[in-house]
Amino acid sequence: DHLEAAGHVCILKNALDFESPSEISNFIKAESLEAAMALHLYRGGRLLPGHGIPFGIIFGGTDLNEDVKQGEKNKVMGKVLEEARFAVAFTESMKETAQRQWPHAKDKIYVQSQGIATVPNTTFHWDTFLQRSEINQSADNLHVFLLICGLRQVKDPLYLVDAFSEWHQEEPSVYMVIVGPEVDPVFTREVKAKVKRTPGVRLIREMAREDLHAVVKNCFAVVNSSVSEGMSAAILEAMDLEVPVLARNIPGNAAVVKHEVTGLLFSDPQEFVLLAKRLGGDPALEKQIVANGREYVRMYHSWQVERNTYGHLVRMLEGSSED
Template identity: 75%
Template sequence: MGGNPGADPVGAVSRLVLPPAPRAPEPRSRTGECGRGLGSGGRDRPSATARRRPGSRPVPFSGSSVSPPLPLGPRSRPRAWSAAAAGGPWLGPGGDSGGMRLLFLAVLRRHTGNAVTAERIRDHLEAAGHVCLLKDACDLESPSEIAHLIEAENLEAALALHLYRGGRLLRGHGIPFGIIFGGTDLNEDVNHREKNEVMGKVLEEASVHMYSSKFFWKLKCRKQDRVHRLSHVPLAAQPHARGKIYVQSQGVVTVPNAAFSWDTFLRRSGINQSADNLHIFLLVCGLRQVKDPLYLVDVFSEWHREEPNVYMVIAGPAVDPVFTREVKARVKRTAGVRLLGEMPQEDLHAALKNCFAVVNSSVSEGMSAAILEAMDLEVPVLARNIPGNAAVVKHEVTGLLFSDPQEFAQLARRLVRDPALEKEIVANGREYVRRYHSWQAERDTYQHLVRTLERGVGE
C-alpha cells in the first residue's frame, strides 16, 4: 500500500510530443460550472491533518491561507474586459495585435463537462492574446452559416470540441483548424458508419488532432513514430494523422470560497447535528441517470441508523427533470441522505474541502473533475470501479475503488476508522494531480497548438 501513484501514460506522451515551455505564474481561478475548475491558484494548502475532521473546529478559509494574487499573462483583466467581449484583438504594449481571431465550436449545454472544458480552453487561448469566438455547434447546423460567420468576423483559424459534432462544420472553408476529441466521438459516433466516414474526412483536412486525457484510458501509444492508436478507433492510425496528434492531461485547479460557512452548508442540507462529530460523504453530480446518484442510498441509510453522525450529501443541478423528481422522492424517504441543488464553483470547492470524503457512483465517466478536485484539495476519494475512474483512482494508492454498494460500505467504514490509510491516500492523490494534471501544462499545450494553426494561416 502507498508509494508512488505510478507513471501516467498521457503525461509521458505530453512530454514526448511537446517541447518544454517556460513556466509562467499560474493565475487565480474564474468562476465556472458546478465542480469544474477554470483557472488556477498558486496557494499554500493546509495539510491533510488540518482539514475538517470530526471533533475539530472547521478549517476557516481565510485570506491568510491563500497567497497574494499573482501577475497574469496578457489577459489579466476580468472577462468583462476581455478582448472577445470588446469585439477586437488584444493589443500588446506597443499597440500591435497579439494573436489571431479564432472560431471555437463546442456543444455548450449547461451542466456538462463539454461546456466547462470549452470555457477553460478559451481562457487559455485568450491569455495568449488571441480573440476566441466561442459558439454552440448546435446553433450552427450548416457549413454556409460557418462561412458567413468566418467572413463577418474576419476569423483566421478555428477549433472544434468533438470531431463529428463540431469538426464536420469546419471543412472546406480555407482556414486551418484543429480538432479536440470528445467522449461522444470515441464512445458512440465512431460506431456509426456514416458518422465514422465524415470523421475520417475531417481528420484528413484538420491541421491538428488533440486528445484530451479525459479519455486516455482508451489510448495506446507508439512512441517510435509518435502516432497514438485508439484501440477501437482506426482513424488515428491513418497516414494523414502522422505528426498531427497531441495528448494532454486535463488541467485541474481549485479555489475554495474564503467566505464559505460549513455550518450554513450543513443547515441547508437539513443536518442539525454538531459539526464537530460528523462524517459527511459528498457526491457531486448533475442529476441524470448516468451518474447513478441513488446507487448508495440504501447502504448509507443502514449505516446512518447505526451511526447517526454519518451522512451522504448529493450536490448538483437538476439536469434530467423526470429523473430529478425520482431522486428527490427517494431521498426524502431515506434516512442519512440529503440533496442540495447546484452550487457556485468556489462554494462547492469549499464544501469539498470540509467534507470527510468525496464519492463517485457513476455508471460511466471519461474523467471525473470532482475526483481530481478532491485530490487537489487533499480529500479522500471513493469511486465506483469503472474504467474512467480506475484510470485515476489507483486502489489504496490515490483512492478507494468499489464494485458494489456492500464493498463501498466496507471501504468507507475502514476509511473512517483508519487515519493512516486516509493520510496516505490523500498524500498520494495530491501528488498525482500536481504531477499529471497541471493547469499550466494544459495551457502551454493549447497555446502551442494554436501556434501550429497560426503557421498555417495564409498557406
C-alpha cells in the first residue's frame, strides 16, 4: 500500500513459488520488473542476486535469530547483503545483530519499526467465533486468551498448553484459542493431536484480517509464546486495539513490551498463568497496560512514518548503484 500510494506498480509473490534462479529470471523479464524488495534475508533475499535489478531486503526475524546459526545460510545471506542496496531492521537490536554478523553491510542497514494502521470495521460476531472454537459457554463469563501464529516450531504454540489446561480445569471459564495458518504440515499434525486431547485449549484456522481484529477486540488478552521474533504484528495490533498483551520474554518481544507498562512478560508457563490470573484480578493494572500500549503504538509505530521511510528507500532503487 505504501509503495502503490507513491505511484509504483507492485506485484506480490511468495518466495516458495520459485524453484530455481531461472524461474526468477523469467518472471523478471516477463513482467519487465525494474526493482525488487524481499521480506526475510534468506527465504526471499537469496533469490534476488545476479539478476541485474536493484533490490532491498527487510529482515523477518527468523533470518537473524535462527538461520544465522547455520553456516551455509549465513554465508548466503552475507552475499545477498553485498548486492542489496538497503536492508531494514525493525529494532536497533536487530540492526546490531546484523552488523555483527556482516560488518560489510553496516552502512546500508536502516531501522524502521512496523507501522500499524487503523483496521476497517467488520460485521463478524464474537458468538460466531466461539461457535467455531467449540466453546459452549456464555460469553459474559469467559476469559479467552488468543494466541495468533502460524503453526511452525519457532512460534512454539504448544508451549503454554499443559499449564493452561491445568488452569482451565480449576477455572472452566478460561480458554486459550490458537488461530493461524498451517505453515508446517508435519508440525501442524502434532499441534492438532495435542490440542484435541487438551481441555481448555482450542485450535482454529486462519481468519480474514478484519475478522481476526474483531475477535482480538473481544478477547481477554493476546498471547505470544514464540521462541524468537523479529517484531510481532499481533502484539502491536492488540496494543492498538486496546487489548492486554502477555508475551514470552525473548529479545524480539521485550523490544516492544515493557513489563507491567505496555504488557506482561513471562519466562515460563507457570509464570504465564500467575500473570494471567493477576491481570484478571487487577482491573487497574489492565487499564494501565492498555492505555500505555495504545500510546506506545501511536508514538513509535506510525504507518505514516513507515510510508515515508519506504518511499525514501525505494528511491534508492531508482538511481545507479553508486547513488
